[in-house]
Amino acid sequence: MSQIRVSNLTFAYEGSPYDVLKNVSFNIDTDWKLGLIGRNGKGKTTLCNLLLGKYSYQGSIISSVHFDYFPFKVNETDLEKTADELISIWKPQVESWQVLIQMNEIKMDPECLYRPFKTLSHGERTRVMLAALFAGENEFLLIDEPTNHLDIKARKIVKEYLAKKKGFILISHDRDLLDAVCDHVLVFNKATVEVQTGDFSSWWDNKQKKDAFSTAENEKHLKEIGKLRESIKRSRNWADKNENTKIGFDPVKEHDRCISTRAVIGAKTKKMQSRVQSYEKRVDREIEEKEGLLQDIEKVVDLKLNPLVFHKETLIEARDLKLSYEGGKELFDGLNFKVKRGDRIILSGENGCGKSSVIKAIFQVLNEKNKASLIIDGRFLVPSGLIISYINQDTSGLKGKLHDFCIERNIDKSLLLAILRQLDFEREQFDKNMEDFSEGQKKKVLIASSLLTPAHLYIWDEPLNYIDVFSRMQIEKLILQYKPTMLLVEHDVRFQEKIATEVVRL
16 A cells, blocks of 8 residues: 655646646545545546646656556547457556456456457446456556446446455546445545545535534624624724814813813724724634635535426327337337326436437437437327427537527527536636537536426436536436426436436336
8 A cells, every 4th residue: 555645736728727726735545445526627537637647737746656547548440449459559568368357357248358349338348448447456547437328237337346446546426336436535625625534425424514514604703793893883983983072172062171181082082993903803803714614615506497388298108119220120129108297207228228219219200300210110109299308418519619509509698608607617618619628518518408498398318427416416406396397318326216206117
């Protein structure tokens, strides 16, 4: 066991006036299973790149271990190679037998190692990369969001595999994964960085208690400051009034006054002014104590939604539904489900079982968009006039400025920016091109756009990929409050437990 020491780490991307990381300091042990938690855009992936030595920075990083990173980079030409060939590029010091041992632990068929990488599913690619990553020795591993795009079965396998390992930083927004795997957390708060023993839930419980205490202390200080300011105002008024009586008086009305009383009045005024100064010092101390109390409080701002009410009770009905592609294989047969007003139906199943194809079939029936050469057999009713607000799992189409995006989607720009601010977008992000956003920020743009679109039915296809934990909580609260009719594909177990009225398994 050794330590990684980070001191006063500061970094900004070239050409940017803003620091991604500023004066970050922490110490961690290399045998920890460390969960890295923070809002989108707070610099979690940037920290990994700095540990890998990809950028120059201010401050210091002291470590005696070698770092390696998941996911490995895969380009178009790599897709034609086998996983075994790619591993010789990713980890040239690792032998195939070492990877095969890890593949057995992560429940993979050894045959996957010798297939072209393009033929592997998302889950298989993730598991091959993790097996290669952990096949090395004397390394501290940086694992960046390993469960994105994975179905529940694959997530469970990855979770059980990582729970047996140690010596890594895990960047994830999956609360179930963080609780099952991590024994420490490294948290990028709004203004500070902290390291704490325990999993996500224990940290979150502690944070809520700490935030409640800080809020109560803040209220107490505000009341004390208010009282002191009133005392200052009264004392200053008395001092000013007294000071004005030092020179000049009416001998008829003030027969007890004489020139010699001027010194007495001056002394009294000086005493009052001294009291004012003392009050002001106390106010300064109270303000100094109050500063910092609220700097790290995560305010989960309530979002708003304006769902439309459809005139029919049943919005979608599938009975003995069978989907297949022209000239391709059958996806499934005998699917039955209904989406009624107020339902929140989650489609669940392994990757490739046809969840997204159900969504494509809905739009094909409506003849709106996402037309696909789907062959639809069985009963599949989608009434005309149904207004749908849709979030695609693919963010690659987001390019250009937010201004142009709003014009294209006929969205009020000021409202979109307001929602993005509530989802913790920094104002400086608004001037960037969307292709320069992080994946989490791109997803937030799609979510904000959907929230601004009044609809009878909200169809969201894997909306939470890359979305930070705090924003997930905001979205859960929104759905439970406004109860929109929804059809979702989402593999986050905690999200399913909280918002689903029914889970339909394909």
